[in-house]
Amino acid sequence: MTIHETIKKEIPAALRARDDARLRTLRSLIAMMTNESVSKKRKPDELLSDDEALAVLKRAANQRRDSIEQFEKAARPELAEPEKEELAIIESYLPAMMSRDEIAVLAKAKMAELGVSDKAGAGKLTGALMKDLRGRADGADVKAVVDGLLA
Numbered sequence: 001m002t003i004h005e006t007i008k009k010e011i012p013a014a015l016r017a018r019d020d021a022r023l024r025t026l027r028s029l030i031a032m033m034t035n036e037s038v039s040k041k042r043k044p045d046e047l048l049s050d051d052e053a054l055a056v057l058k059r060a061a062n063q064r065r066d067s068i069e070q071f072e073k074a075a076r077p078e079l080a081e082p083e084k085e086e087l088a089i090i091e092s093y094l095p096a097m098m099s100r101d102e103i104a105v106l107a108k109a110k111m112a113e114l115g116v117s118d119k120a121g122a123g124k125l126t127g128a129l130m131k132d133l134r135g136r137a138d139g140a141d142v143k144a145v146v147d148g149l150l151a
Contacts, residue, residue, distance in 0.1 A: 103137050
């Protein structure tokens with residue numbers, strides 16, 4: 001079952017459980033996925049592939065993180081709290097991200113493979129790693145590891 005199907009099937013359960021935060025989040029994700037499907041010139045009821053659904057989930061998570069940051073800067077914790085709940089629900093559908101230590105092991109191997117040994121090859125190394133780790137590692141973590149190794 002795809003991620004899109006899973007989320008659609010969990011809406012009735014959230015309704016029965018009267019879990020407002022989960023229901024609100026799932027409905028918003030389905031709306032985002034429908035918009036994504038339409039933007040790709042497909043029918044609104046067509047399901048997204050897992051890669052497309054993951055892209056939508058990551059976008060939603062980033063939007064929530066930005067909102068939380070803005071609300072906390074504005075000293076509005078009552079507005080940040082529902083966003084944190086939604087972020088936790090969204091993250092439950094995302095695959096676990098690799099730690100910086102795990103990324104460093106792969107980065108060292110890729111450095112040797114590409115022959116990169118100085119800052120001049122940082123972009124090449126980062127690009128190759130991001131291609132290999134797409135969906136499994138955060139871009140900021142990859143960049144930090146590469147910068148640390150080449151410093």
